[in-house]
Amino acid sequence: MKRILHTFHGGIHPPQHKLESTQLPIALAPLPPKLVIPLIQHIGTPAQPLVEPGDLVLKGQVIGQPEGAISAAIHASSSGRVVALEPHAIPHPSGIPQLAVVIEVDGDDRWVEHSPLDYRTAERGELLSRLKAAGVVGLGGAVFPSHVKLDPQQYKLQTLILNGAECEPWISSDDMLMRERAADIVKGIDILRYLLGPQEIIVGIEDNKPEAIAALRSASQGCGIEVAAIPTIYPGGGERQLIKVLTGKEVPVGVRPFNVGVVCTNIATAYSIHRAVNLGEPVISRIVTVTGNVRQPRNFEALVGTPLHHLIALAGGVLPDTKRYLMGGPMMGVPLPSLDVPLVKASNCILALSEQLQAPPPPALPCIRCTRCADACPMDLGPFELYWFACGKNFGKAQEYDLFDCIECACCDYVCPSHIPLVHYFRFAKSEIWAREKEKEAADAARQRHEFRQLRLEREKAEKMAKHAKAAGTAPSDSDAKKAAIQAALERAKAKKAAVVPKNVENLPPQAQHEIDQIEARRAAPHNAEIPNDTDSATSN
Amino acid sequence: MLIALAVMALLAAVIGTVLGYAAIKFKVEGNPLVERIDAILPQTQCGQCGFPGCRPYAEAIAHGEAEINRCPPGGEEGIHRLADLLGVEFKPFGEDQAQPKPKSVAVIDEPLCIGCTLCIQACPVDAIVGAAKQMHVIIADQCTGCELCVPPCPVECIRMEPIALGVNNWKWDYPVAEITRIPHGKAAS
Numbered sequence: 105m106k107r108i109l110h111t112f113h114g115g116i117h118p119p120q121h122k123l124e125s126t127q128l129p130i131a132l133a134p135l136p137p138k139l140v141i142p143l144i145q146h147i148g149t150p151a152q153p154l155v156e157p158g159d160l161v162l163k164g165q166v167i168g169q170p171e172g173a174i175s176a177a178i179h180a181s182s183s184g185r186v187v188a189l190e191p192h193a194i195p196h197p198s199g200i201p202q203l204a205v206v207i208e209v210d211g212d213d214r215w216v217e218h219s220p221l222d223y224r225t226a227e228r229g230e231l232l233s234r235l236k237a238a239g240v241v242g243l244g245g246a247v248f249p250s251h252v253k254l255d256p257q258q259y260k261l262q263t264l265i266l267n268g269a270e271c272e273p274w275i276s277s278d279d280m281l282m283r284e285r286a287a288d289i290v291k292g293i294d295i296l297r298y299l300l301g302p303q304e305i306i307v308g309i310e311d312n313k314p315e316a317i318a319a320l321r322s323a324s325q326g327c328g329i330e331v332a333a334i335p336t337i338y339p340g341g342g343e344r345q346l347i348k349v350l351t352g353k354e355v356p357v358g359v360r361p362f363n364v365g366v367v368c369t370n371i372a373t374a375y376s377i378h379r380a381v382n383l384g385e386p387v388i389s390r391i392v393t394v395t396g397n398v399r400q401p402r403n404f405e406a407l408v409g410t411p412l413h414h415l416i417a418l419a420g421g422v423l424p425d426t427k428r429y430l431m432g433g434p435m436m437g438v439p440l441p442s443l444d445v446p447l448v449k450a451s452n453c454i455l456a457l458s459e460q461l462q463a464p465p466p467p468a469l470p471c472i473r474c475t476r477c478a479d480a481c482p483m484d485l486g487p488f489e490l491y492w493f494a495c496g497k498n499f500g501k502a503q504e505y506d507l508f509d510c511i512e513c514a515c516c517d518y519v520c521p522s523h524i525p526l527v528h529y530f531r532f533a534k535s536e537i538w539a540r541e542k543e544k545e546a547a548d549a550a551r552q553r554h555e556f557r558q559l560r561l562e563r564e565k566a567e568k569m570a571k572h573a574k575a576a577g578t579a580p581s582d583s584d585a586k587k588a589a590i591q592a593a594l595e596r597a598k599a600k601k602a603a604v605v606p607k608n609v610e611n612l613p614p615q616a617q618h619e620i621d622q623i624e625a626r627r628a629a630p631h632n633a634e635i636p637n638d639t640d641s642a643t644s645n
Numbered sequence: 646m647l648i649a650l651a652v653m654a655l656l657a658a659v660i661g662t663v664l665g666y667a668a669i670k671f672k673v674e675g676n677p678l679v680e681r682i683d684a685i686l687p688q689t690q691c692g693q694c695g696f697p698g699c700r701p702y703a704e705a706i707a708h709g710e711a712e713i714n715r716c717p718p719g720g721e722e723g724i725h726r727l728a729d730l731l732g733v734e735f736k737p738f739g740e741d742q743a744q745p746k747p748k749s750v751a752v753i754d755e756p757l758c759i760g761c762t763l764c765i766q767a768c769p770v771d772a773i774v775g776a777a778k779q780m781h782v783i784i785a786d787q788c789t790g791c792e793l794c795v796p797p798c799p800v801e802c803i804r805m806e807p808i809a810l811g812v813n814n815w816k817w818d819y820p821v822a823e824i825t826r827i828p829h830g831k832a833a834s
Contacts, residue, residue, distance in 0.1 A: 144812065198815040467822050528820040535816040542814075547688040550789045553770040554690045554698065 139409035140446040148174030162216035181407035184209035218384035238380035244370030262365035264302035269341030272433030282316035286323035292374030413443035469522040477516035487516040494533035690769035691791030757802035764794035
């Protein structure tokens, strides 16, 4: 039965540029002399470093431990000596250096002890912890830790979708992976099937990759996996767009796909799940497309941490008119500050661009409200309206118009006749709103703690008062009662003093009685009586 | 005439009942304006406004006893939001008052700490952990950067460190079109 495909709103048809990098098979990139492995290569908390400069590490050894609920392990990509643990430039739009482990490789490429896990006999929790330990993250670009996404307790799954659409121009890493390693991808899908128990499994591949479709179809024969060719339209590989095309289900605002019974994973993630479980190898390498303005564009299987200039050199170097580099495609790619940054788990493509290949956009002109952006938006938003709100920093209104549904696919940028950098405005607005929400949360927490502290101080004070009152034996309800209590205490003391009776004074000898009488007389008139020195030297001073 | 009076009386009775019921049912406890002002204030509890905490300052603003430009941690944006809420004009920070500073957290130089607990008593949000004659530690996530723990320390082992810009608190900048020089001759064409 042929699947009925659906369509999503909008989308564009930019030039494909896929052929450049699919002419040659995947090449294994040789070991670079130095590996720079950042401790944050995923969404969530950075991993905690487990090594120090001077340590010897083996290939696949854990060098960063996952920290917190959403985090992933980081591994050494090859054997060698850790020479530094320092902030290093990473492919991130901020350009802020992040903590990275720098390894000087010894060339032996010696593996740490690792073993496969038979997933058919393993517990699901065991399988998930294997994924966590192997540092498996979504390789489609979002790099969300897979052990969190694939936790089967969270949902009842109907459809598992494997995303092989690879809709962005220039990139061909998933295409080449499917062509050359379809059997391994199917093994990874089998693990996902065991883990999630879906009713149906669909692999969605854009119809501009006939070789990949054929390879995966022949590899998955009789496995209950459906390989669907979907129309080539950008951004057909967006999670929500792919779900819409394949199932007709629209994922509502603010809801994750699993709430509608769908999980969507990249095929490269399925491949790394196969490596992690069936071979016991953590994610230490990936397929990356090096293309654009380079002499010999092709795909490489490169180690995580390989400096990008090393890969560019392997692709024959760049042509002299190269102006800038992107990590990712031309639509959503991150501009690279330099080629000194390392390859990370998210790097699916290194794109060198000249002005001829992609001219920098001319200066932005005012919005003319042509609404072409709204026609192109695959999320059915009104980018021109969001633009006004972001421009005027009216963030509340932007949120009302579903700013957070924007997937930053840059279709609106592409069609805008005024060349307005719309996505940049949306990113600005999103990060401002996030920062404000974080501040608000911090303020609420501080208020709560402050109020609790005041409550505690008052309670302690009251407890102290009650304790003192108990010790005094009366309830100090008001000041009059207190005064009365003090007065009573004074009188009691006076009475006690008056009532002091000398003891053992009966039957005294006359001499002692005389002495007492003398003392009493002195006490009665201490100032007008002269004290004889010889009789009372002990008391004189 | 009688019918008119009766109708008016009936109306008065019905409306009075409804209003009386609403007054009980929908009674608002406290001053809601204080809550809304307090929600805008940054809750550092630093006392730079001259009041012992954010809520007293919010109460003072609500009663018209304090200016809206006394809260440096809230920044100019905080003043703007207070001005919007209260329908008054924006007022910049006075030159003789405390000025906004970059957000920071307190850090204890642990080898110097003598464990006197004075900073723990000063912290308005209980963000310092420690006991008498034990080393104290600041919980950086809970620290509001109020600086109230700095003066009581007898050995001056607490310093304020500005929060470093990292990937987690980095923000996209506002898009600004670059001004580029148009090559000579091209401008005329």
